[in-house]
Amino acid sequence: MNMSISFDDDIKDRCIKLVTCECAPNIALIKYWGKSDEDLILPLNSSISITLDCDILKSTTSLALVKRANNSEPQIRIWFDDKIDEFDSNTSDLTVKKVLSRKRFIRILKMVRENFHHEDYLIRIKSLNSFPTACGLASSASGYAALAHCIAHAFDFKGDISELARLGSGSACRSCFGGFVKWNASNQSSLSIAKQLKPSNYWPELNIVVLVLNDHRKENSSTDGMKLTVESSELIKHRVKLVEETRIKVIEDALNDKNFEKFGEIIMRDSNNFHAVCMDTYPPIFYLNESSKEIIQLVHIFNQTGVKVAYSFDAGPNVFLFTLDDYLSQFVSLLKQIYFSYVSSDDFIEQKFISKAKNMVLINTTPIEKYEKFKTDENNRIKYILHSKVGHDPRISLENYH
Ligand code: DP6
Numbered sequence: 001m002n003m004s005i006s007f008d009d010d011i012k013d014r015c016i017k018l019v020t021c022e023c024a025p026n027i028a029l030i031k032y033w034g035k036s037d038e039d040l041i042l043p044l045n046s047s048i049s050i051t052l053d054c055d056i057l058k059s060t061t062s063l064a065l066v067k068r069a070n071n072s073e074p075q076i077r078i079w080f081d082d083k084i085d086e087f088d089s090n091t092s093d094l095t096v097k098k099v100l101s102r103k104r105f106i107r108i109l110k111m112v113r114e115n116f117h118h119e120d121y122l123i124r125i126k127s128l129n130s131f132p133t134a135c136g137l138a139s140s141a142s143g144y145a146a147l148a149h150c151i152a153h154a155f156d157f158k159g160d161i162s163e164l165a166r167l168g169s170g171s172a173c174r175s176c177f178g179g180f181v182k183w184n185a186s187n188q189s190s191l192s193i194a195k196q197l198k199p200s201n202y203w204p205e206l207n208i209v210v211l212v213l214n215d216h217r218k219e220n221s222s223t224d225g226m227k228l229t230v231e232s233s234e235l236i237k238h239r240v241k242l243v244e245e246t247r248i249k250v251i252e253d254a255l256n257d258k259n260f261e262k263f264g265e266i267i268m269r270d271s272n273n274f275h276a277v278c279m280d281t282y283p284p285i286f287y288l289n290e291s292s293k294e295i296i297q298l299v300h301i302f303n304q305t306g307v308k309v310a311y312s313f314d315a316g317p318n319v320f321l322f323t324l325d326d327y328l329s330q331f332v333s334l335l336k337q338i339y340f341s342y343v344s345s346d347d348f349i350e351q352k353f354i355s356k357a358k359n360m361v362l363i364n365t366t367p368i369e370k371y372e373k374f375k376t377d378e379n380n381r382i383k384y385i386l387h388s389k390v391g392h393d394p395r396i397s398l399e400n401y402h
Pocket of ligand 1: 047
């Protein structure tokens with residue numbers, strides 16, 4: 001299977017290496033928020049995540065090492081979706097952020113540089129997301145993880161790829177693996193790396209459901225948000241202690257025992273705690289909107305007899321839900337009844353439900369009366385629903401031409 005993105009014809013004959021990587025985004029169950037080192041991107045606390053399925057959401061990045069044709073060609077040219085940037089690795093213009101942070105990119109390159117014996121070669125990178133960046137789903141984690149893999153393979157880097165990805169974006173280090181992943185907090189760069197806790201097939205009954213909300217609000221960047229939190233919040237100190245001393249162990253135990261009730265509760269508590277810390281930031285940061293808060297209430301009503309669905313929110317209003325196979329179709333049916341009552345079940349599965357489980361049967365067993373207050377005329381607050389199982393490791397292809 002040819003995964004690579006095509007480059008301009010004029011570099012075809014000059015290409016000596018072509019690496020392509022597909023990576024999926026990850027969703028933090030215990031969140032990373034705050035750095036102890038801004039340059040090295042070292043986190044204040046450890047975090048744990050689930051990687052999504054590449055077939056539902058992914059970033060694909062291709063990197064070509066190309067022989068230089070003339071001295072006027074820029075050393076680095078990067079296409080990210082429909083944007084383009086070009087510069088030399090010794091550029092002093094690090095403030096401009098065009099398609100990705102040049103500063104972070106060069107830091108990654110410098111780390112592999114000692115293995116880079118091809119100073120005369122040019123670097124050409126193309127990266128595409130299978131999901132619109134504007135829909136507010138974190139693409140920086142999958143994008144930087146794919147980039148780190150491409151750079152590592154192109155330059156025969158023998159070190160830890162998650163350390164490279166972390167230099168691009170903290171959460172990207174966790175997208176270097178499939179399954180359940182832990183990123184360790186340490187003040188030493190080589191120890192602050194990600195490790196897989198459990199592979200993708202460990203808990204096959206687990207589902208991740210993403211509700212993409214109709215919200216075109218521009219997100220406040222996580223980088224700026226967490227910096228402000230560290231500078232101004234009192235609560236963050238308590239959060240770091242809580243995560244390090246208790247939460248990581250609670251979720252690891254819940255995962256080992258496949259105890260969904262315990263697993264779901266700690267995920268919701270950690271998401272709530274993270275958003276409380278955002279609110280304690282001065283001036284406060286609000287990532288949730290009214291629709292997000294409504295889903296939180298809905299989940300708690302659904303869970304009246306025990307935790308069957310858990311929610312989590314990153315630095316944006318979109319909802320990440322976790323549930324087991326036993327409750328999936330019941331919960332999706334409920335969402336269909338409340339938010340998509342204006343489409344038929346067939347049209348819903350066809351147009352609004354992005355999933356490999358297109359044969360899902362909707363079962364309306366939940367008494368809808370309990371949810372009367374969520375019913376609304378403006379049936380457009382959820383744009384679509386993505387359904388994913390736990391995803392596998394990144395896919396990589398490498399071609400050498402000389
Ligand atoms: C809320 O990894 O995007 O999603 O390291 O500055 O690039 P930088 O930030 P980023 O922050 C992610 C924050 C989060 C929680 C998480 O993914 O753990």
